[in-house]
Amino acid sequence: MTQQTIQNLFSNYLSKKPIFSNKKVLMSNYTPDTVPHRENQINQLGRIILPALKNERPSNVFIYGSTGTGKTLVTNYVLNELVIAGKQNNTKISTIYVNCKMKRVADTEYRFLAFLADKLGKKVPPTGLPTDQVYKIFFKALEEQEGVLIIIIDEIDSLVDKVGDDFLYNLTRINQDLENVKVAIIGISNNISFTDYLDARVKSSLSEEDLIFPPYNAVQLQDILQERTKIAFSEGILECGVNQKCAALAAQEHGDARRALDLLRVAGEMAERNGDEIISIKHVDMAEEKVDTDRILEVVKTQPKQSKAIIYTLLSKIENESDKILTGDVYNTYIATCKKVILKPLTQRRVSDILSELDMLGIINAKVISNGRYGRTREISLAFSKDLHTKIMDFLKNEFYF
């Protein structure tokens, strides 16, 4: 592209009527003024945490529902309101929000405690101290607090899966040793059967109250999108049926509002990039493909070298042989791949774990099957379209200098 034409491109872009008037409202971290179709949950949660306004400890709450059902949004919304009411009432209410899925922030017991202590104003080094000392620092920080403190632990299941439920046991018993501050815990999880695996004592004290968030249906999603589009886009930009299509697609995916918003945002970006003045159904279709492609490609890109070698092995095996392959085959071919790219091969045990990780990340589908006397193994297939195969393969070939 010559300099002249790129200048034309820029001035063309600037002279067009803008597609977005406020893109922020389509982001997942945006808290709107109202939360449609969650009135019940807002009321229930509100009632549970009411005692905080009288400087009493509210019950611990356990919230569950699948992704994009508004759990975090409702919790933040209600707690914001609670803090405001507390201020008017001269009651000190503070909240700490922790997301246990955030890598290198709160994904281990140490980091989790360090994060909480940090929020309470006590610095803990990122590593180096014994865990019991971090507990001490955290308790000390708590002792200096007063009023009611509500700790929201989002994606709590992923931390418990990783480090066990001991830290929850300690946390739920925290109040016995504290005088000035009352601590309540709100646990949020995507996994409905999560509490089944907890220690009985932890379970009973953590879920003194339970709240369930059902998935949104297509009509409800449409309402949510309608509210946001009024603020997000310039007037008359949206073709009829765009909202419906985004809502319908997201409803198929367990009523995930986050996905609906993503689709709408990316559709807008697609239109913007193409220089179109109206967002049409065509853009939603493009957005659907892009959202999936981007997610998987991003996951592949961020994998360590060994996982990439395994993904490469899987792709080449599936390309050349059958759609479904077994662990043993993968391992043998992986050894060959390692030789080719001069990588020290891992043991089968470790490869088995990496395959489980890839399964959890949604890159592969792995199902444990039994072939009778020919053993038990995992049957592995790829979780994305043929189209994406080529893109990922190209990326990996480039990565390994093939």
Added chain:
DNA sequence: AGTCCACAGGAAGGGCAGGCGA
């Protein structure tokens, strides 16, 4: 009913890098 395969996956521990306090 018992055997046997090819793994799955749990437990324990080694080695490393990074950080702290003495």
Added chain:
DNA sequence: TCGCCTGCCCTTCCTGTGGACT
């Protein structure tokens, strides 16, 4: 600088398992 602690990645060793085969 050294000893101690952490998380992380990995290996080694081990037990468990579903179902075809005998």
